[in-house]
Amino acid sequence: TVLVVDFGAQYAQLIARRVRECHVFSEIVPSTMPAAEMLAKKPKAIILSGGPASVYEEGAPAAPEGLFEIGVPTLGICYGHQVMAQALGGVVANSEVAEYGGAEIAVTTPGMLFEGMPARQAVWMSHRDFVSAAPEGFTVTAATDVTPVAGMEDRERGFYGVQFHPEVLHTEHGMEVLRRFLYEGAGCRPAWTMVNIADEAIEEIRAQVGDKRAICGLSGGVDSAVAAALVQRAIGSQLTCVFVDHGLLRKGEPEQVEKDFVAATGVNLHVVNAQDRFLDALEGVTDPETKRKIIGREFIRVFEEAAREIVGSSAEEVEFLVQGTLYPDVVESGGGTGAANIKSHHNVGGLPEDLQFTLVEPLRTLFKDEVRALGEQLGLPAEIVWRQPFPGPGLGIRIIGAVNRERLEILRDADAIAREELTRAGLDREIWQFPVVLLADVRSVGVQGDGRTYGHPIVLRPVTSEDAMTADWARLPYEVLSKISTRITNEVREVNRVVVDVTSKPPGTIEWE
Numbered sequence: 001t002v003l004v005v006d007f008g009a010q011y012a013q014l015i016a017r018r019v020r021e022c023h024v025f026s027e028i029v030p031s032t033m034p035a036a037e038m039l040a041k042k043p044k045a046i047i048l049s050g051g052p053a054s055v056y057e058e059g060a061p062a063a064p065e066g067l068f069e070i071g072v073p074t075l076g077i078c079y080g081h082q083v084m085a086q087a088l089g090g091v092v093a094n095s096e097v098a099e100y101g102g103a104e105i106a107v108t109t110p111g112m113l114f115e116g117m118p119a120r121q122a123v124w125m126s127h128r129d130f131v132s133a134a135p136e137g138f139t140v141t142a143a144t145d146v147t148p149v150a151g152m153e154d155r156e157r158g159f160y161g162v163q164f165h166p167e168v169l170h171t172e173h174g175m176e177v178l179r180r181f182l183y184e185g186a187g188c189r190p191a192w193t194m195v196n197i198a199d200e201a202i203e204e205i206r207a208q209v210g211d212k213r214a215i216c217g218l219s220g221g222v223d224s225a226v227a228a229a230l231v232q233r234a235i236g237s238q239l240t241c242v243f244v245d246h247g248l249l250r251k252g253e254p255e256q257v258e259k260d261f262v263a264a265t266g267v268n269l270h271v272v273n274a275q276d277r278f279l280d281a282l283e284g285v286t287d288p289e290t291k292r293k294i295i296g297r298e299f300i301r302v303f304e305e306a307a308r309e310i311v312g313s314s315a316e317e318v319e320f321l322v323q324g325t326l327y328p329d330v331v332e333s334g335g336g337t338g339a340a341n342i343k344s345h346h347n348v349g350g351l352p353e354d355l356q357f358t359l360v361e362p363l364r365t366l367f368k369d370e371v372r373a374l375g376e377q378l379g380l381p382a383e384i385v386w387r388q389p390f391p392g393p394g395l396g397i398r399i400i401g402a403v404n405r406e407r408l409e410i411l412r413d414a415d416a417i418a419r420e421e422l423t424r425a426g427l428d429r430e431i432w433q434f435p436v437v438l439l440a441d442v443r444s445v446g447v448q449g450d451g452r453t454y455g456h457p458i459v460l461r462p463v464t465s466e467d468a469m470t471a472d473w474a475r476l477p478y479e480v481l482s483k484i485s486t487r488i489t490n491e492v493r494e495v496n497r498v499v500v501d502v503t504s505k506p507p508g509t510i511e512w513e
């Protein structure tokens, strides 16, 4: 494993992902972890991440004591580079001028990291402090106009530092730099592949569950689907999946779960049709948070009833609950283990105390893109593996106004057209999410044929994003927008106007409610 020492939000996760793209397993650890504990994980290499602090600030995170004596090849990035320089006797200076964004480094000595690479390279920088003198024993390998030590290394001791961010795409040769560090500098081998990941996960699940039984809630989303498929491979018919059809899914999605997923995996599926129950509970409700609470509450009740039925009907014990928890959730909740880590917004997160299950979380070391690759490896249908994120409350929070059957029908039709045209234009994977929203309480005047109409607007909300924390409105080609607009107004009754949301997040959110 490669340990990525986290000195600040956001940087570490991207580095960890890039290391895995080099087919080397990586794990994020806090910078407060003692060096001995790190060493116990038998790391082949250590990477010190960037971070927002200055080494001179009071309480600035430092490298764990003794880290540079444990004999593990180490790469410092940005703040990590400065921490390394300071700890080993170099000098870190404050600068009047910050360097944010694109810059160019001049490679002064190729050394190990830059061997065989161009002498000038575009890189991404984000710093104010800089290393003004490298520690003794180090060679300076790169510089920019404002940063005298943009790269340094002490090959003998296995220490490497770069001021720029090799993990971001704007750094031209960033991946090459990382690869050179991992393979040449640390002797890692590219052995972490999807086949190995699947095999190992299946072994682990078997060891954990033994001959007991497990249940898993399917939402139609990629995480629960891949988790269920893995567990199915591991324990076969000892697993039962529960799919609650709350009537708030998009066109074709219940069928994807009930037919395609079952066909691809052979899983035992227990379907609960709870459409009426959800619609009754939502009748007349317009407040977004109240909608969420109602949907969440009903979901738990229905799931619980189904679980009790399954538990009650089985001779063997049902001891395990499968969850599609991903690595970012684990990292963000402090990296602990067990029940404390259930996502707060997860649909089956709030199961009552008297239904006690031990969690099986086979995806807890994986990032989203890795889960998709694993889903493909397991032979799941592309519609499921490449499905965009979809909120648990579903179309319930994409109808602005009260939710009812007719409105759901209208929205489902409009949404299906938008998705179809996006796919036809080959843009599925570029768009993070494409909410289609019905303004059910708004009417506007239109003209269709020879007659005046008084219908509802549909809002298109295509966005690009990395992680849903921030987002930008997607610049869909006019022809695609035009096609969607024409088709929706022609084919969907009650809709006579289509508008596009051009707000970024912040200040807007991705969803309208």
Ligand code: XMP
Pocket: 292, 345, 389, 390, 391, 392, 393, 433, 468, 505, 508, 509, 510, 511, 512, 513
């Ligand atoms: P916003 O609208 O806050 O959404 O920008 C950020 C991401 O979260 C999804 N989302 C939800 N997911 N339950 C969920 O499981 C919810 O109540 C919920 N609300 C928003 C949204 O689709 C986007 O990906």
